[in-house]
Amino acid sequence: MIIHLDPGDLPASWYNVVPDLLELALPPPMSSSGYPLGNNDLSSVATSSIIKQELEREKKDISIPGPVLDLYSEWRPTPMYRAERWEKILDTPARIYYKYEGNSASGSHQMNTALAQAYYASQEKPVKRIVTATGDGDWGISLAIACNYFNIRCTVFMVRSGYDEKESGRFMMEVLGAEVIPSPSERTLAGKKKLAQAPDSPGSLGIALSEAFEDASTRDDTKFSWGTVMNHVLLHQTIIGQEARLQLKNAGVKPDIIICAVGGGSGFGGLVFPLYRNRSAGTRIIAVETAACPSLSKGRYAYDYGDAEGLSPLLKMYTLGHSFVPPGISAGGMRYHGISPLISALYREKRIEARSYSQKRAFEAAVMFARAEGLIPSPESSYAVAAVIDEANACKEKKERKNILFLLDASGNLEFTTYREYIRDGVEEHPFHEDQVAAALEKLPEVRQS
Amino acid sequence: MIIHLDPGDLPASWYNVVPDLLELALPPPMSSSGYPLGNNDLSSVATSSIIKQELEREKKDISIPGPVLDLYSEWRPTPMYRAERWEKILDTPARIYYKYEGNSASGSHQMNTALAQAYYASQEKPVKRIVTATGDGDWGISLAIACNYFNIRCTVFMVRSGYDEKESGRFMMEVLGAEVIPSPSERTLAGKKKLAQAPDSPGSLGIALSEAFEDASTRDDTKFSWGTVMNHVLLHQTIIGQEARLQLKNAGVKPDIIICAVGGGSGFGGLVFPLYRNRSAGTRIIAVETAACPSLSKGRYAYDYGDAEGLSPLLKMYTLGHSFVPPGISAGGMRYHGISPLISALYREKRIEARSYSQKRAFEAAVMFARAEGLIPSPESSYAVAAVIDEANACKEKKERKNILFLLDASGNLEFTTYREYIRDGVEEHPFHEDQVAAALEKLPEVRQS
Numbered sequence: 001m002i003i004h005l006d007p008g009d010l011p012a013s014w015y016n017v018v019p020d021l022l023e024l025a026l027p028p029p030m031s032s033s034g035y036p037l038g039n040n041d042l043s044s045v046a047t048s049s050i051i052k053q054e055l056e057r058e059k060k061d062i063s064i065p066g067p068v069l070d071l072y073s074e075w076r077p078t079p080m081y082r083a084e085r086w087e088k089i090l091d092t093p094a095r096i097y098y099k100y101e102g103n104s105a106s107g108s109h110q111m112n113t114a115l116a117q118a119y120y121a122s123q124e125k126p127v128k129r130i131v132t133a134t135g136d137g138d139w140g141i142s143l144a145i146a147c148n149y150f151n152i153r154c155t156v157f158m159v160r161s162g163y164d165e166k167e168s169g170r171f172m173m174e175v176l177g178a179e180v181i182p183s184p185s186e187r188t189l190a191g192k193k194k195l196a197q198a199p200d201s202p203g204s205l206g207i208a209l210s211e212a213f214e215d216a217s218t219r220d221d222t223k224f225s226w227g228t229v230m231n232h233v234l235l236h237q238t239i240i241g242q243e244a245r246l247q248l249k250n251a252g253v254k255p256d257i258i259i260c261a262v263g264g265g266s267g268f269g270g271l272v273f274p275l276y277r278n279r280s281a282g283t284r285i286i287a288v289e290t291a292a293c294p295s296l297s298k299g300r301y302a303y304d305y306g307d308a309e310g311l312s313p314l315l316k317m318y319t320l321g322h323s324f325v326p327p328g329i330s331a332g333g334m335r336y337h338g339i340s341p342l343i344s345a346l347y348r349e350k351r352i353e354a355r356s357y358s359q360k361r362a363f364e365a366a367v368m369f370a371r372a373e374g375l376i377p378s379p380e381s382s383y384a385v386a387a388v389i390d391e392a393n394a395c396k397e398k399k400e401r402k403n404i405l406f407l408l409d410a411s412g413n414l415e416f417t418t419y420r421e422y423i424r425d426g427v428e429e430h431p432f433h434e435d436q437v438a439a440a441l442e443k444l445p446e447v448r449q450s
Numbered sequence: 451m452i453i454h455l456d457p458g459d460l461p462a463s464w465y466n467v468v469p470d471l472l473e474l475a476l477p478p479p480m481s482s483s484g485y486p487l488g489n490n491d492l493s494s495v496a497t498s499s500i501i502k503q504e505l506e507r508e509k510k511d512i513s514i515p516g517p518v519l520d521l522y523s524e525w526r527p528t529p530m531y532r533a534e535r536w537e538k539i540l541d542t543p544a545r546i547y548y549k550y551e552g553n554s555a556s557g558s559h560q561m562n563t564a565l566a567q568a569y570y571a572s573q574e575k576p577v578k579r580i581v582t583a584t585g586d587g588d589w590g591i592s593l594a595i596a597c598n599y600f601n602i603r604c605t606v607f608m609v610r611s612g613y614d615e616k617e618s619g620r621f622m623m624e625v626l627g628a629e630v631i632p633s634p635s636e637r638t639l640a641g642k643k644k645l646a647q648a649p650d651s652p653g654s655l656g657i658a659l660s661e662a663f664e665d666a667s668t669r670d671d672t673k674f675s676w677g678t679v680m681n682h683v684l685l686h687q688t689i690i691g692q693e694a695r696l697q698l699k700n701a702g703v704k705p706d707i708i709i710c711a712v713g714g715g716s717g718f719g720g721l722v723f724p725l726y727r728n729r730s731a732g733t734r735i736i737a738v739e740t741a742a743c744p745s746l747s748k749g750r751y752a753y754d755y756g757d758a759e760g761l762s763p764l765l766k767m768y769t770l771g772h773s774f775v776p777p778g779i780s781a782g783g784m785r786y787h788g789i790s791p792l793i794s795a796l797y798r799e800k801r802i803e804a805r806s807y808s809q810k811r812a813f814e815a816a817v818m819f820a821r822a823e824g825l826i827p828s829p830e831s832s833y834a835v836a837a838v839i840d841e842a843n844a845c846k847e848k849k850e851r852k853n854i855l856f857l858l859d860a861s862g863n864l865e866f867t868t869y870r871e872y873i874r875d876g877v878e879e880h881p882f883h884e885d886q887v888a889a890a891l892e893k894l895p896e897v898r899q900s
Contacts, residue, residue, distance in 0.1 A: 105824035374555035420621040
């Protein structure tokens with residue numbers, strides 16, 4: 001059953017959660033020199049609009065620029081569904097709702113921030129080019145589409161292993177006209193350094209981020225684009241939760257349990273923040289991680305870099321260490337050592353729960369969901385689907401009719417190689433590498449606040 | 451720019467064009483014994499509801515069953531867009547509109563008929579299973595999803611070459627729980643016969659259809675499912691054109707040129723039929739074929755079988771001969787020797803035009819469109835996109851501000867292997883095999899009407 005939202009009810013502003021979280025004493029981002037991050041620290045890599053949004057601590061409602069809102073309206077408001085077929089199969093008294101972001105041009109929620117970032121770049125001279133890093137290409141596809149809309153060139157450093165194996169992402173970006181460079185590359189000092197150490201390096205998201213960051217900071221016409229983790233990215237995603245809030249209201253539903261997968265946290269922040277403010281007492285919010293890279297569940301709350309080489313700002317977050325290279329699970333968006341500082345702060349103060357599942361459990365859940373609902377979940381959202389099953393089963397045991405809401409952040413239709421592995425070859429399990437994480441945590445930067 | 455249609459305006463019936471085309475003296479389908487097709491000829495392979503719809507020559511409005519309408523409403527009405535960004539790049543005075551069917555669960559318009567067919571199967575005892583044939587899996591994915599919704603088992607005979615090469619289709623069907631059998635197989639007499647002749651046969655859609663047809667006709671619990679060509683399939687697709695008619699009306703637009711790719715004709719019939727009735731004088735309607743398999747442009751208007759072995763009914767249509775095996779172009783949906791009898795009759799009477807493009811032209815057009823609009827076209831609809839470019843350029847030359855409407859029948863996101871070929875390897879051209887077609891036309895069945 002679909003829960004519509006009238007096109008006229010498309011929210012016209014993003015919701016900045018920061019003012020409502022100041023009570024948590026949010027630790028500010030720091031420059032590597034130990035000062036709270038300011039305009040100057042970011043100006044070589046980000047546009048002034050993005051920097052302003054990143055550091056905004058007062059204004060709650062940030063207007064969405066007209067051209068971005070027009071593009072949003074090409075597929076938004078996105079549908080919310082009640083999963084009645086799946087409820088029946090699960091034989092649960094729970095009512096399961098999900099917000100579906102798979103109908104954007106890229107098939108993913110990442111269009112929400114890609115459009116905003118490309119628009120701001122198009123408004124700032126002399127910017128003509130955006131550079132970013134991607135693991136399996138999902139983020140790069142969204143950014144490539146958005147850059148085309150605003151006549152901005154797009155370069156994507158793609159982790160070498162993804163470039164070689166995740167052909168869907170690579171070739172879709174190339175169809176869309178983006179320049180795709182396997183990382184590590186000879187294009188940057190960071191890449192050259194890595195290649196000198198390991199000529200056959202499969203790369204990592206950390207290294208690709210370093211390369212993209214270096215590229216942006218050394219060229220006047222180029223800005224770097226973050227796909228997750230940063231406050232401004234989560235801000236742009238709050239369009240999801242604002243729509244969800246209106247849809248739940250129209251349907252007369254109060255969610256008892258809100259479930260979302262977390263990689264860097266952009267989908268989670270997007271869904272949860274607008275619902276957090278007005279949540280009922282007793283509403284549970286669950287962040288679901290992969291057991292192979294459980295930043296919240298097993299990480300340390302500390303200042304750490306976002307990239308491997310330490311070129312990015314220092315963020316206070318739950319981290320497994322910026323030098324930790326997560327195992328090659330299929331959900332590329334979950335292979336990141338840290339979690340958004342805003343979500344980390346919520347977890348630190350026990351406002352949200354965290355839970356992790358193995359890749360196998362996530363796949364099994366995704367296949368069950370796909371057969372019931374017809375939509376194939378992205379590998380990332382499959383982890384949320386696994387958690388929903390557990391909660392629905394708990395409702396069955398306790399005979400409780402709770403309302404469960406979760407985010408289906410993207411279509412999994414591009415991910416057939418992933419599902420092929422599950423169907424044909426069985427899923428390789430990647431246990432938590434405790435020793436590697438311990439070693440990475442030893443290498444956290446020392447931050448002496450000036 | 452999106453042209454919405456209110457959910458409350460979702461049409462509640464399909465439009466049967468047959469009564470409005472009786473003036474064309476539609477030749478009836480025939481059984482192989484030379485009599486006009488009746489209930490009994492189809493009852494072993496189709497449900498009674500489907501047979502009734504296939505043979506309906508009086509009733510224009512066929513009610514959509516409630517459960518099917520409920521499922522339609524999960525993603526319908528589908529959006530219509532004005533392609534303003536693309537118009538600008540084409541620098542044309544023409545206004546280009548397209549109806550987009552890529553937001554269904556399968557990403558394709560084929561859900562429209564799959565749902566209806568699975569529903570009718572679920573209503574008829576002792577039917578528990580549907581069997582079909584697919585080339586690259588697109589049709590099979592839609593049918594697998596629909597069967598899950600109605601608790602019907604789904605078996606798909608998949609052309610061996612597609613089974614081996616188009617992994618996206620195969621594994622997505624398997625994720626969805628369908629049984630996928632490479633054809634030719636040992637499961638049927640038709641398959642065994644082919645394997646005896648050619649153990650390494652790559653198969654063809656004609657053979658896979660024969661296998662599926664034989665499977666259905668020999669089992670009481672099983673019905674065959676057509677994905678295109680037949681009247682009832684086109685009927686179910688008229689939901690597209692009915693919505694388009696309302697959207698054009700809301701936007702105050704009269705189309706001057708309507709363009710649609712044709713393989714078997716289900717997308718074409720779906721878009722065009724509801725617009726045909728009330729078209730303005732001078733409205734041009736263009737069916738776009740692949741130059742590798744140009745059934746309308748180069749075929750013969752004759753009774754022919756739908757499958758390779760001659761198990762299916764005889765249809766009067768433009769055909770290249772049921773024994774013609776089209777070359778391996780990427781657009782699997784365009785690799786069929788015939789065209790819907792209804793569309794064939796319209797072409798015979800010069801009510802519509804036909805035109806063909808090479809695979810290379812189609813790809814170039816698709817990439818241009820994708821970079822402008824952000825949506826990657828299915829390989830099938832890419833041929834329509836090529837024709838739109840030509841018409842938009844003609845408008846530019848003549849300084850005419852015409853309204854062009856075309857159908858984007860499916861998302862091309864599952865088709866990255868196709869685009870990879872274009873980007874990395876260049877496109878192999880498949881010229882029209884005149885000698886092979888001439889040989890196949892020699893083998894048309896002799897139909898002596900009793």
